[in-house]
Amino acid sequence: LISKDLEGKKILISAGPTREAIDPVRYISNRSSGKMGYEIARAAEYRGAEVTLVSGPVNLDVPVGVDCISVTSVDEMAEAVFSRMETADAVIKVAAVADYRPKNRAEHKIKKKSHDMTIELDKNIDILKELGKRKTHQVLVGFAAETQSLAENARKKIEAKNLDMIVGNLVGDPRSGFGTDTNIVTFFHPDGRKEPFESMGKDQVAHELLDRVVGLMKVRG
Numbered sequence: 001l002i003s004k005d006l007e008g009k010k011i012l013i014s015a016g017p018t019r020e021a022i023d024p025v026r027y028i029s030n031r032s033s034g035k036m037g038y039e040i041a042r043a044a045e046y047r048g049a050e051v052t053l054v055s056g057p058v059n060l061d062v063p064v065g066v067d068c069i070s071v072t073s074v075d076e077m078a079e080a081v082f083s084r085m086e087t088a089d090a091v092i093k094v095a096a097v098a099d100y101r102p103k104n105r106a107e108h109k110i111k112k113k114s115h116d117m118t119i120e121l122d123k124n125i126d127i128l129k130e131l132g133k134r135k136t137h138q139v140l141v142g143f144a145a146e147t148q149s150l151a152e153n154a155r156k157k158i159e160a161k162n163l164d165m166i167v168g169n170l171v172g173d174p175r176s177g178f179g180t181d182t183n184i185v186t187f188f189h190p191d192g193r194k195e196p197f198e199s200m201g202k203d204q205v206a207h208e209l210l211d212r213v214v215g216l217m218k219v220r221g
């Protein structure tokens with residue numbers, strides 16, 4: 001039985017993909033289903049936390065008791081997260097945020113032409129990096145979805161984004177990553193420690209992660 005060890009705590013979670021419009025009918029996005037973030041929201045609520053979930057477009061039911069804010073683009077997600085970070089005790093960024101968006105969003109549907117075409121992209125804001133700069137008391141946890149060099153890339157991100165922990169997520173394995181019910185993760189800590197796990201349910205990953213978050217909150221007092 002899991003205790004209500006997050007009673008009185010406010011947890012802010014982002015989940016799912018973002019969509020960046022090309023024209024009124026097309027967009028750039030990624031394969032995130034939202035499952036990992038929603039399982040963390042469900043688990044945190046179960047453990048007594050007041051949970052706010054900022055969610056990109058997904059086909060999942062919002063867990064009972066969780067406050068969900070639906071967003072579409074990176075800019076909307078950034079605004080929703082930044083305006084709620086100050087009061088949060090922990091922020092967990094599971095969302096797969098688009099790193100680029102079309103430079104111009106066409107007002108009308110782009111018509112097929114007889115020649116090839118190119119879409120120019122602008123770089124998006126890195127929401128997590130900005131959170132890392134702004135954080136005061138919050139426990140800040142990121143995810144890193146990688147197809148290769150998991151440890152190296154995760155360690156770079158933990159430092160660059162000023163995180164308290166990062167979840168290295170292997171993608172490209174049928175038991176792990178986008179859209180699956182199971183996941184293969186490694187927790188990386190700023191002091192160099194790492195905790196690799198076998199494939200387990202995303203609900204189990206959620207509870208393992210929250211165990212660490214509870215520990216980090218205790219240290220912070």
Ligand code: PMT
Pocket residue numbers: 016031032033034035036037093094095096097098099124125126127128129141142143144145146157169171177178179180
């Ligand atoms: O949704 P599911 O289908 O269940 O899949 C789960 C998942 C694979 C999406 C999830 O477990 C995961 O790994 N999420 C992070 C995906 C990702 O975008 O990783 P990244 O390495 O590109 O980004 C690193 C971190 O920075 C992430 O916490 C991300 O939210 C954040 N970020 C990235 C870019 C950006 N512009 N802003 C950000 O905040």
